[in-house]
Amino acid sequence: MKRKAEAVTFGASKPTANENVVLQKKTVGEIIAQQRGLDDNCAIIGMYGMGGIGKTTQAKEIGSMAETSGLFNKVIFAVVSRNLDVRKIQGRIGDMLGLYFQEESEMGRAGRLFERLTTQERILLVLDDVWNFVNFKEIGIPVTFEGKGCKIMITTRQRNLCSTMGLRKTKEIPLRLLSDEESWNLFKSNAGSLADTFSPQQDDVAMKVARECCGLPLALVTVGRALRNKDLELWRAALQQLKKSKPLNINYNEKDIFSCLKLSYDQLQSEEAKECFLLCCLFPEDHDIKIEDIARYALGKGMFTDVETMEEARRETRWIIRNLTDCCLLLDSSTADSVRMHDMVRDFAISMASTGEHGFVIKAGLGLKEWPNQETLERNAVIISLMTNHIQSLPDCLICPKLEILLLAENEVFEVIPEGFFLGMPTLRVLDLSEKIGARSLNRYFEPDKWTSMPSSSFKLPSSFEALVNLRTLHLNHCKLDDVAVLGKLKRLEVLSF
Ligand SMILES: Nc1ncnc2c1ncn2[C@@H]1O[C@H](COP(=O)(O)OP(=O)(O)OP(=O)(O)O)[C@@H](O)[C@H]1O
Ligand SMILES: [Mg+2]
Structure with missing residues (x-):
């Protein structure tokens, strides 16, 4: 029988929760229910979520609560990491159990561990930071053993990891991002005592900085600590950097947000x-x-x-x-x-994509009114995205010899495209000019179902369009065009959307 997870409590003994940790009560409730054996359909729990969302923190907290409350006699916490080392994990679990292996081989140790983990003693085994398939049998972890002995919880960035391991009776639980209130509290507690005595002006900047972290604990903690006891000017500078998608230019020794995310990218x-x-x-x-x-x-x-x-x-x-x-x-x-x-x-992603190797220039949704002046970048640009801005006029000619993708969708009223605009981008393969009068700006005035009847002035594709001999994909949605004969000259065009 399944019982409602939130209703589960620890009973008489009070857990010693770390007050600096924002607990995800629903998740904890579900996990405790599984650990208590209330959910018969679950032998292994996989707690998953993006890097820095707090899997390790929550798992440690849950572990210590489970132990203090007497739900388990022992909680074993073993970090697996990307390169799973069987011998190391066996050693770690053995140490925690006070089990010293006489066996030399991994198989021999696995046998001993299995024996020990299937005793009556209630053990919770937390395997933290699992990236790939884990061969439980090879390590000596009993997974098919039901009713008594060890329960398993793994933390991972990979949704469905448990089920892809071919295990029966698994449950995947996502960790969520923090709510605004939780974020603000976590941020404040890390930004230091000054944060408690902010002037209204500081408070305003601080809230905006916290909001830029979008509920990600790692970001809230690192950014909060980086700004601890710093003056208002620095806070403002930090806000500006965050708004521009740049890594904070302040030294701190904490786990770096970008390198944390890069692990996922690299794999x-x-x-x-x-x-x-x-x-x-x-x-x-x-x-x-x-x-x-x-x-x-x-x-x-x-x-x-x-x-x-x-x-x-x-x-x-x-x-x-x-x-x-x-x-x-x-x-x-x-x-x-x-x-x-x-x-x-x-x-x-922007920091990765903006390197010379990838050559992205991304200024989407920044409210730009004019074409950005970045000549050197444009010359090396492979992809330019200026979508969702208010750019009103385009340069006479864009010299981008390496350009492959140009995205100008949802820009307000550039009625004229200069005749020579497309002459300097012979390698262009994807062009998006959709919704020159942006759907977003229209949204402010009209209901979406009236967009199509919106009277927009027509525009002409310039003669330089025929120089786009490599164009494969062209988006012209919601564009009112006078004459489209020039499209016939784009011999490589494969996808045309209008
Ligand atoms: N719920 C929380 N309350 C307070 N601080 C938290 C919370 N979650 C995470 N943190 C902070 O954020 C940092 C990153 O959290 P944690 O290492 O648990 O993330 P993770 O999901 O395990 O990341 P990874 O995928 O890299 O292993 C921690 O150092 C911790 O200080
Ligand atoms: Mg972790």
Whole structure:
């Protein structure tokens, strides 16, 4: 019988919770229910979530609560990490159990460990930071043993890891991002005593800084500590850097947010997955990223090998995006066929993508009114995204000899595209000019179902358009065009959307 997880309490003995830790009560409730054996359908719990969301912190807290409350006689905490070392884990578990192996071989040790872990003693085994398949048998951890002995909890960045291990009776529990109130409390407690005595002005900046962390504990703690007891000017500078998706330019020794996220990026198996991930930061913050858009950009850029048709590209993209959400680099969206990117992950992706190797220039959704002046960058740019801005006029000619993707969708009223605009980008493969009058700005005035009847002035594709001999993907949605004859000259065009 399943009982409601939240209703589970520890009973008489009071757990010693660390007051600096924001506990996710629902998650803790569910896990405790499993540990108490109230949920018969679950032998192993996998707690998953993106890097820095607090898996290790929560697991330690739950472990110590479970031990203090008397639910378990012993809680063993073993870190697995990316390169699983069987002998090391056996040693760690053995040490915690006061078990000293006489056996030399891993198999011999596994046998001894198995024996010990299947005694009557109630043991909770927490395997922290699991990245890949764990061969429990090889280590000596009893998973098929039911009723008594050891219970297992693993923490991982990988959704569905337990089920992909082929284990029966598993339960996957996601950790969520912190609420605004939880975030503010955690941030404040790390920003130091000054935070308690903020002037209203400081309070305002501090709240904005905390909001930039978007509920990610690692960010709240690191940014909070970095600004501890610093003056208002520094707070303002930090806010500006965060808003511009830059890593904070303040020295601190804490676990670095970007390097934490880079671990997930580095373990992506294919270059296609890495590239698809980076394509997701081309959209503005908090954007519902359509998987279809990623598929079209990726196909246009020629990212996929062995893909012949749009349908194949869609399938490949959906597969990759699924993997990216499984490893928590992307988030599910409430809209079907879309995904989201956490702000901090987006900042990290931008920092990766902006290197010379990738050559992204990303200024999406920044409220720009003018074309940014970044000549040197543009010359080396491979991908430029200026979508969702208020840019009113374009430069006469854009010299970007390496440019492959140019995204100008959702910009307000650039009625004229200069005749020579497209002359300096011979390698362009993907162009998005959709919704020149941005859907976002329209949204302020009109209901979405009236967009199509919105009277927008028509515009003309300039003569330099025919120089785009490598163009594969062209988006002209919601654009009112006078004359489209020039499209006939784009011999390599594969995807046209309008
Ligand atoms: N619920 C929380 N309350 C207070 N601080 C937290 C909480 N969660 C995380 N933190 C802080 O954030 C930092 C990162 O958390 P933690 O190491 O637990 O994340 P993680 O999900 O295990 O990350 P990784 O995937 O890299 O292992 C910790 O050092 C801790 O200080
Ligand atoms: Mg961890």
